[in-house]
Amino acid sequence: MKRHRAPIQHLFTAIRGLPLCAVALSLFLSAPQSAAENPSPISFEKQVLPLFNAACAGCHQPGKLKGGLDLTTFKGTMTGGKNGLIVKPSAPELSALITQITGDTPEMPAKGDPLTKAEVAIITQWVKEGAKDDSAPLVATAGGALPGPAPLTAPPVYSVPPVISAMAFSPDGSMLAVSGYYEVLLHRTDGSGIAARLLGGSPRILAMSFSADGKKLATSGGAPAQYGHIQVWDVEHRTLSGSWKYTADTLFGITFSPDGSQLAFGCADKSSRVISAADGKELVKLDQHTDWCLGAVFTIDGKRLLTAGRDQAMKLSSLANSQFIDDVNNPLEPIFCIARSPGEDIVAYGGALGGVKTYQIADNQKRTAGRNDTNLLKDFERQPAAVNAIAWNRDATQIAVASEGEARVYDAKTGSRLATLPGHEGGIFAISFSPDGKRIATGGYDGIVRIFEIPSGKVIAAFVAVPIGTK
């Protein structure tokens, strides 16, 4: 016995410095080996959780909770589901977690490819070793929000332009903020190039908003199917002053409250939230929608919130008591974007079927069976494709609408088309009026920023928003 073991021990010593090899070897030798002899125990966070994430968390996650089970955290794993505990530490054969994924035709995962033998071995070994938790504790920020991912330390290097998904002119008109990959680029509007690259922790930035005084820039975004992320930059000092995570998917349609102290946005978990712009503290969470919420705007007085989303509804809620007030519109199409008029409680929406409409932000109590859309003010001409972005000019006389291939500008009152802004290839996802109302910037699928003169529709500038091939 001793004679046989010696060379194996020797081998271990030789590769002790290489954790990955050691893991592979320990699996290879798993049967006769006790956990104590294993030089490198299985890590829940680094080895087990990624497997859950890949094969289980499509269903066993907080949003779905199939079988009452959440396999996205250690706590959820050890809590088990509606059939009780699934892990009996040190006893894989008595753990449903293991018995469900083993056998000739494993019960789980219910869809897709089964776990490989090596993957099953990792999870089994982790249970055998006592199902220990080595995940780093989540430390919330002062306001109670979870901290966002660490920002990039160096700007990304692009070989192709990324899709532009958000854009905004600064309130003084001097800069145009454009979404990049893990960053926001501040372009000078005098044509002299990039003023700053604000590095962050979100691969995708889906909406951005300057505070009225121009001192802060807030963005909503994150990584699809991974995390939602709100970032707030101090524009003057180019510093990331706030970075908080919410939900497990990207966040949409961020706007500042009129006093600049709060931020509202929509979430893929169907909620909409209002947070403190200073510390990210969640102030209000509304669960009115039945599908993803894609936009949230405050009323002029800052006391109510209008939210909209894929469930086709615009819902008005009181922020004082989080109470739902009413559906504002007659639902006809998923709503992709909303913008509130700068001067009044009027909202413009863009829809999945190309609809553009303005509504009074009010309850819909006067509706009857025959007339059920009493808040509707104007139904604009239908766009060639889904409307991805919508914006008002500062004096609330015009609405700019982005769909596909071309953007259009309309008289907000009469609905007549004032300008057509062609040139983009594919969808346009971002549109912004300059504060003086003389220019419109658009960007989208093709990664090119186009600046048009209004109302002539003449292209003033067209450029790739990011430096290509250089740092």
Next chain:
Amino acid sequence: MFIEAFMTPSASKLAFASASIATLALLLVGIALAAPDSERNSTTPPPQSPIQSLRITPDSLTLSDARDIQHLLVIGQCADGQRIDLTAEADFSTADSIVTPLPGGAIRPARAGKTLVIVKARGLEARVPVEVRSAAIATVGFVRDVEPILARAGCNAGTCHGAAKGKEGFKLSLRGYDPDYDYRALIDDLGSRRFNRVEPDNSLMLLKPAGGVPHEGGRMLRTDSDYYAVIRQWIAEGTRQQDLSARAVAIDLLPADIHLSVAGQSHHILVRARYADGSVRDVTNEAVISSNNTEVLEVKDNSVKALRRGEGAVLVRYEGNYATREVFVMGERSAFRDDWASMPELNFIDHHTQAKWHEMKIKPSELCTDAEFIRRVSLDLTGQPPSAEKLKAFLADKTPSQEKRAKVIEELLASEAFIECWTNKWCDLLQVNSKSLGPKSLFMFRAWIRDQIEQNLPYDQFVRKLLLARGSSFQNPEVNYYRALQTPEKTQEKTSEDITQTFLGIRFNCNHCHDHPFERWTQKQYYDFASYFASLSFKKGHLVEETIVYENPDGGVQLHPKTKAAVDPMVPYGSAADFKTAPDRREPMVRWLTSTDNPYFAKSYANRVWSYFFGKGIIDPVDDIRAGNPPSNAALLDALSADFISHKFDVRQLMRTIVSSRTYQLSVASNEWNVDDKVNFSHALPRRLSAEQLVDAVGVATGYRPKFKGMPENMRAAEVPDAMVDGADVLALFGRPKRSSACECERTSNFSLIHAINLVNGSTIGQACAIPDSRIVKITTSTPDDKTVIDELYLAILNRPATDTEKSLDLGKGPDRIPAAQDLAWALMNSPAFLFNR
């Protein structure tokens, strides 16, 4: 070579001295592969003769780029004509590094040049010339390369993102029928959420199926797979869209014959796509391959495996193209003896059914008895069993059996009961119901149908009259068909759906919303066809309930729901005259529909009629004809259709031919060699009496007929004109359709507890036994001999004489005698012999 490879010491001890070594080897392989199956016939393979040569398909390959992986099929040709797939066990090699052979017969290009692939199997060798024109990586096209992977991985399946509402906000067109839509979904949604051209591996559309982020559909793509590489390259190249002309125009499924004789055997298949520019591509790895009968055939890894004896088909779809290959799995039949070969053919039907039985090693049942025959044929042709008197006369008739059977067939075909029975059937098919038509029109339309059947109007003329109907619903009652199909909106769409299902046996309701998921029919064809009915208009006549159906040249236009453009009428296959030259745009369509050249028209009706006599169509369901639902006996159906056409669509002749065949006259009793046959008509299948048949059979047997409100006394159930009639609840319970659907399935024929409870406790049989003037009471009162009474009851109810044992029952004396006879009748009517057509 064989001996070295397979002759193991233990095998040599087995007592298979006379069997060849190859056979022995196969036998061992067969045993090893056979699924655990208790079925007697499935586990032991039949003796096979040795493999004489290898045939490689295709016999040469030309590979055009780095991803142009092509497959070779290695078929071993046996002396007895069997062909065995050796692809899995064959060894592939080359002398140089121009190509790399992969498992499963796949050949991957490595560098440009010409070489030979050497294939070795079972000691035999074959060489395949291969040319690699280029081993460069070609640009990825969305339509040509990406979309097929979404289908193969199942992303756009009806249960996943292909569902009507998609899944989790991501919707693809069902099975990829609309690549433009899918492109938009992948590229546009939520600010290009699903791809990331800066870092393609971080694209959501790769992370989800590869398990990088949680995905309810699980892991479908391995990061080291060719599928992943193609999608990744497409993103890196800039997610370019591609014109629809890049789709394949046809696919070929190889081999032409798939031989699988025993359970456990499997066979590789090869799929090649043809393109408009004449190019051909191996798409075996991208095509979606499935089995239409998963009890018999299992499809996995480009290979089809036999699970048990039976018949099935391999279905392949690729970019809206479909191909099928039927597969017969013989199973173990070595003890089978073709000792019924001398069975006479009564007509051509028997020729084709017998050919299939020989092929499948089925021994048909014996002929049914005369008593069984007259009951069966009377129920099938007239909807009611023979009376006891008629039965007795038939049995007493000393003419040779076939002669008197022929005679009774003629009597039944010429009877009033025949007309009533088929009028009722056509009222189902044409959806004759008072809810759509109103009471007066209902009676008029029914009377019109009855007239056509009485005259035996040829089927094609009948359909022409019906589909070209116009004018007043009172003067031309046939216009009521269009009224029945009328819905508050979109009349022409339901009309188009129901007409294709009723008269062609194809289901257009699927391609209402999307291209047909199992057939070549497209959504465009749906609206093209609907357009023939777009200007059909309805207005009120002068009389109450009168409707005028007319062709309004300024009437509606048919819009395509997606493009919103008006579509011109067009037939879905073949060609019809230009609608603009016709005064009524339906005319060219109706001429096309009822033409003898239309491959579906005569065939679908011949098949439908066949199903009324066998309980199952040669294609079944009868109104779902498609490539994936092949006929169980194509030669038989072709011959039946041709005969129907050659007799100028004479429906009575068609029925005469069917019931005169020996096949129709087979017994319900099965034997060892046909007990498992459910599709080849080698024995009769017991069929539950339909609602009307049941009530009318009780009526014939006992004289009791339920009263239907507002209808004359003693009316047959088959004559009840409408489902809305009061007193017809029992008919609804036993599956009489409401007549609001074109589907044959609207009529049900199941037998469940609720039916049993009705028969045991309800009035259907109870009342018939209880009434004082029933035949039961009359016979019992007028006949002192119990044996005669019992015999009469058996003749009237079960349509056969009672046996001596059955006749030995004592009915008792005095006041108990009539109740005893009634109890006996009740018991007989509750027996399967009465409730089923056997």
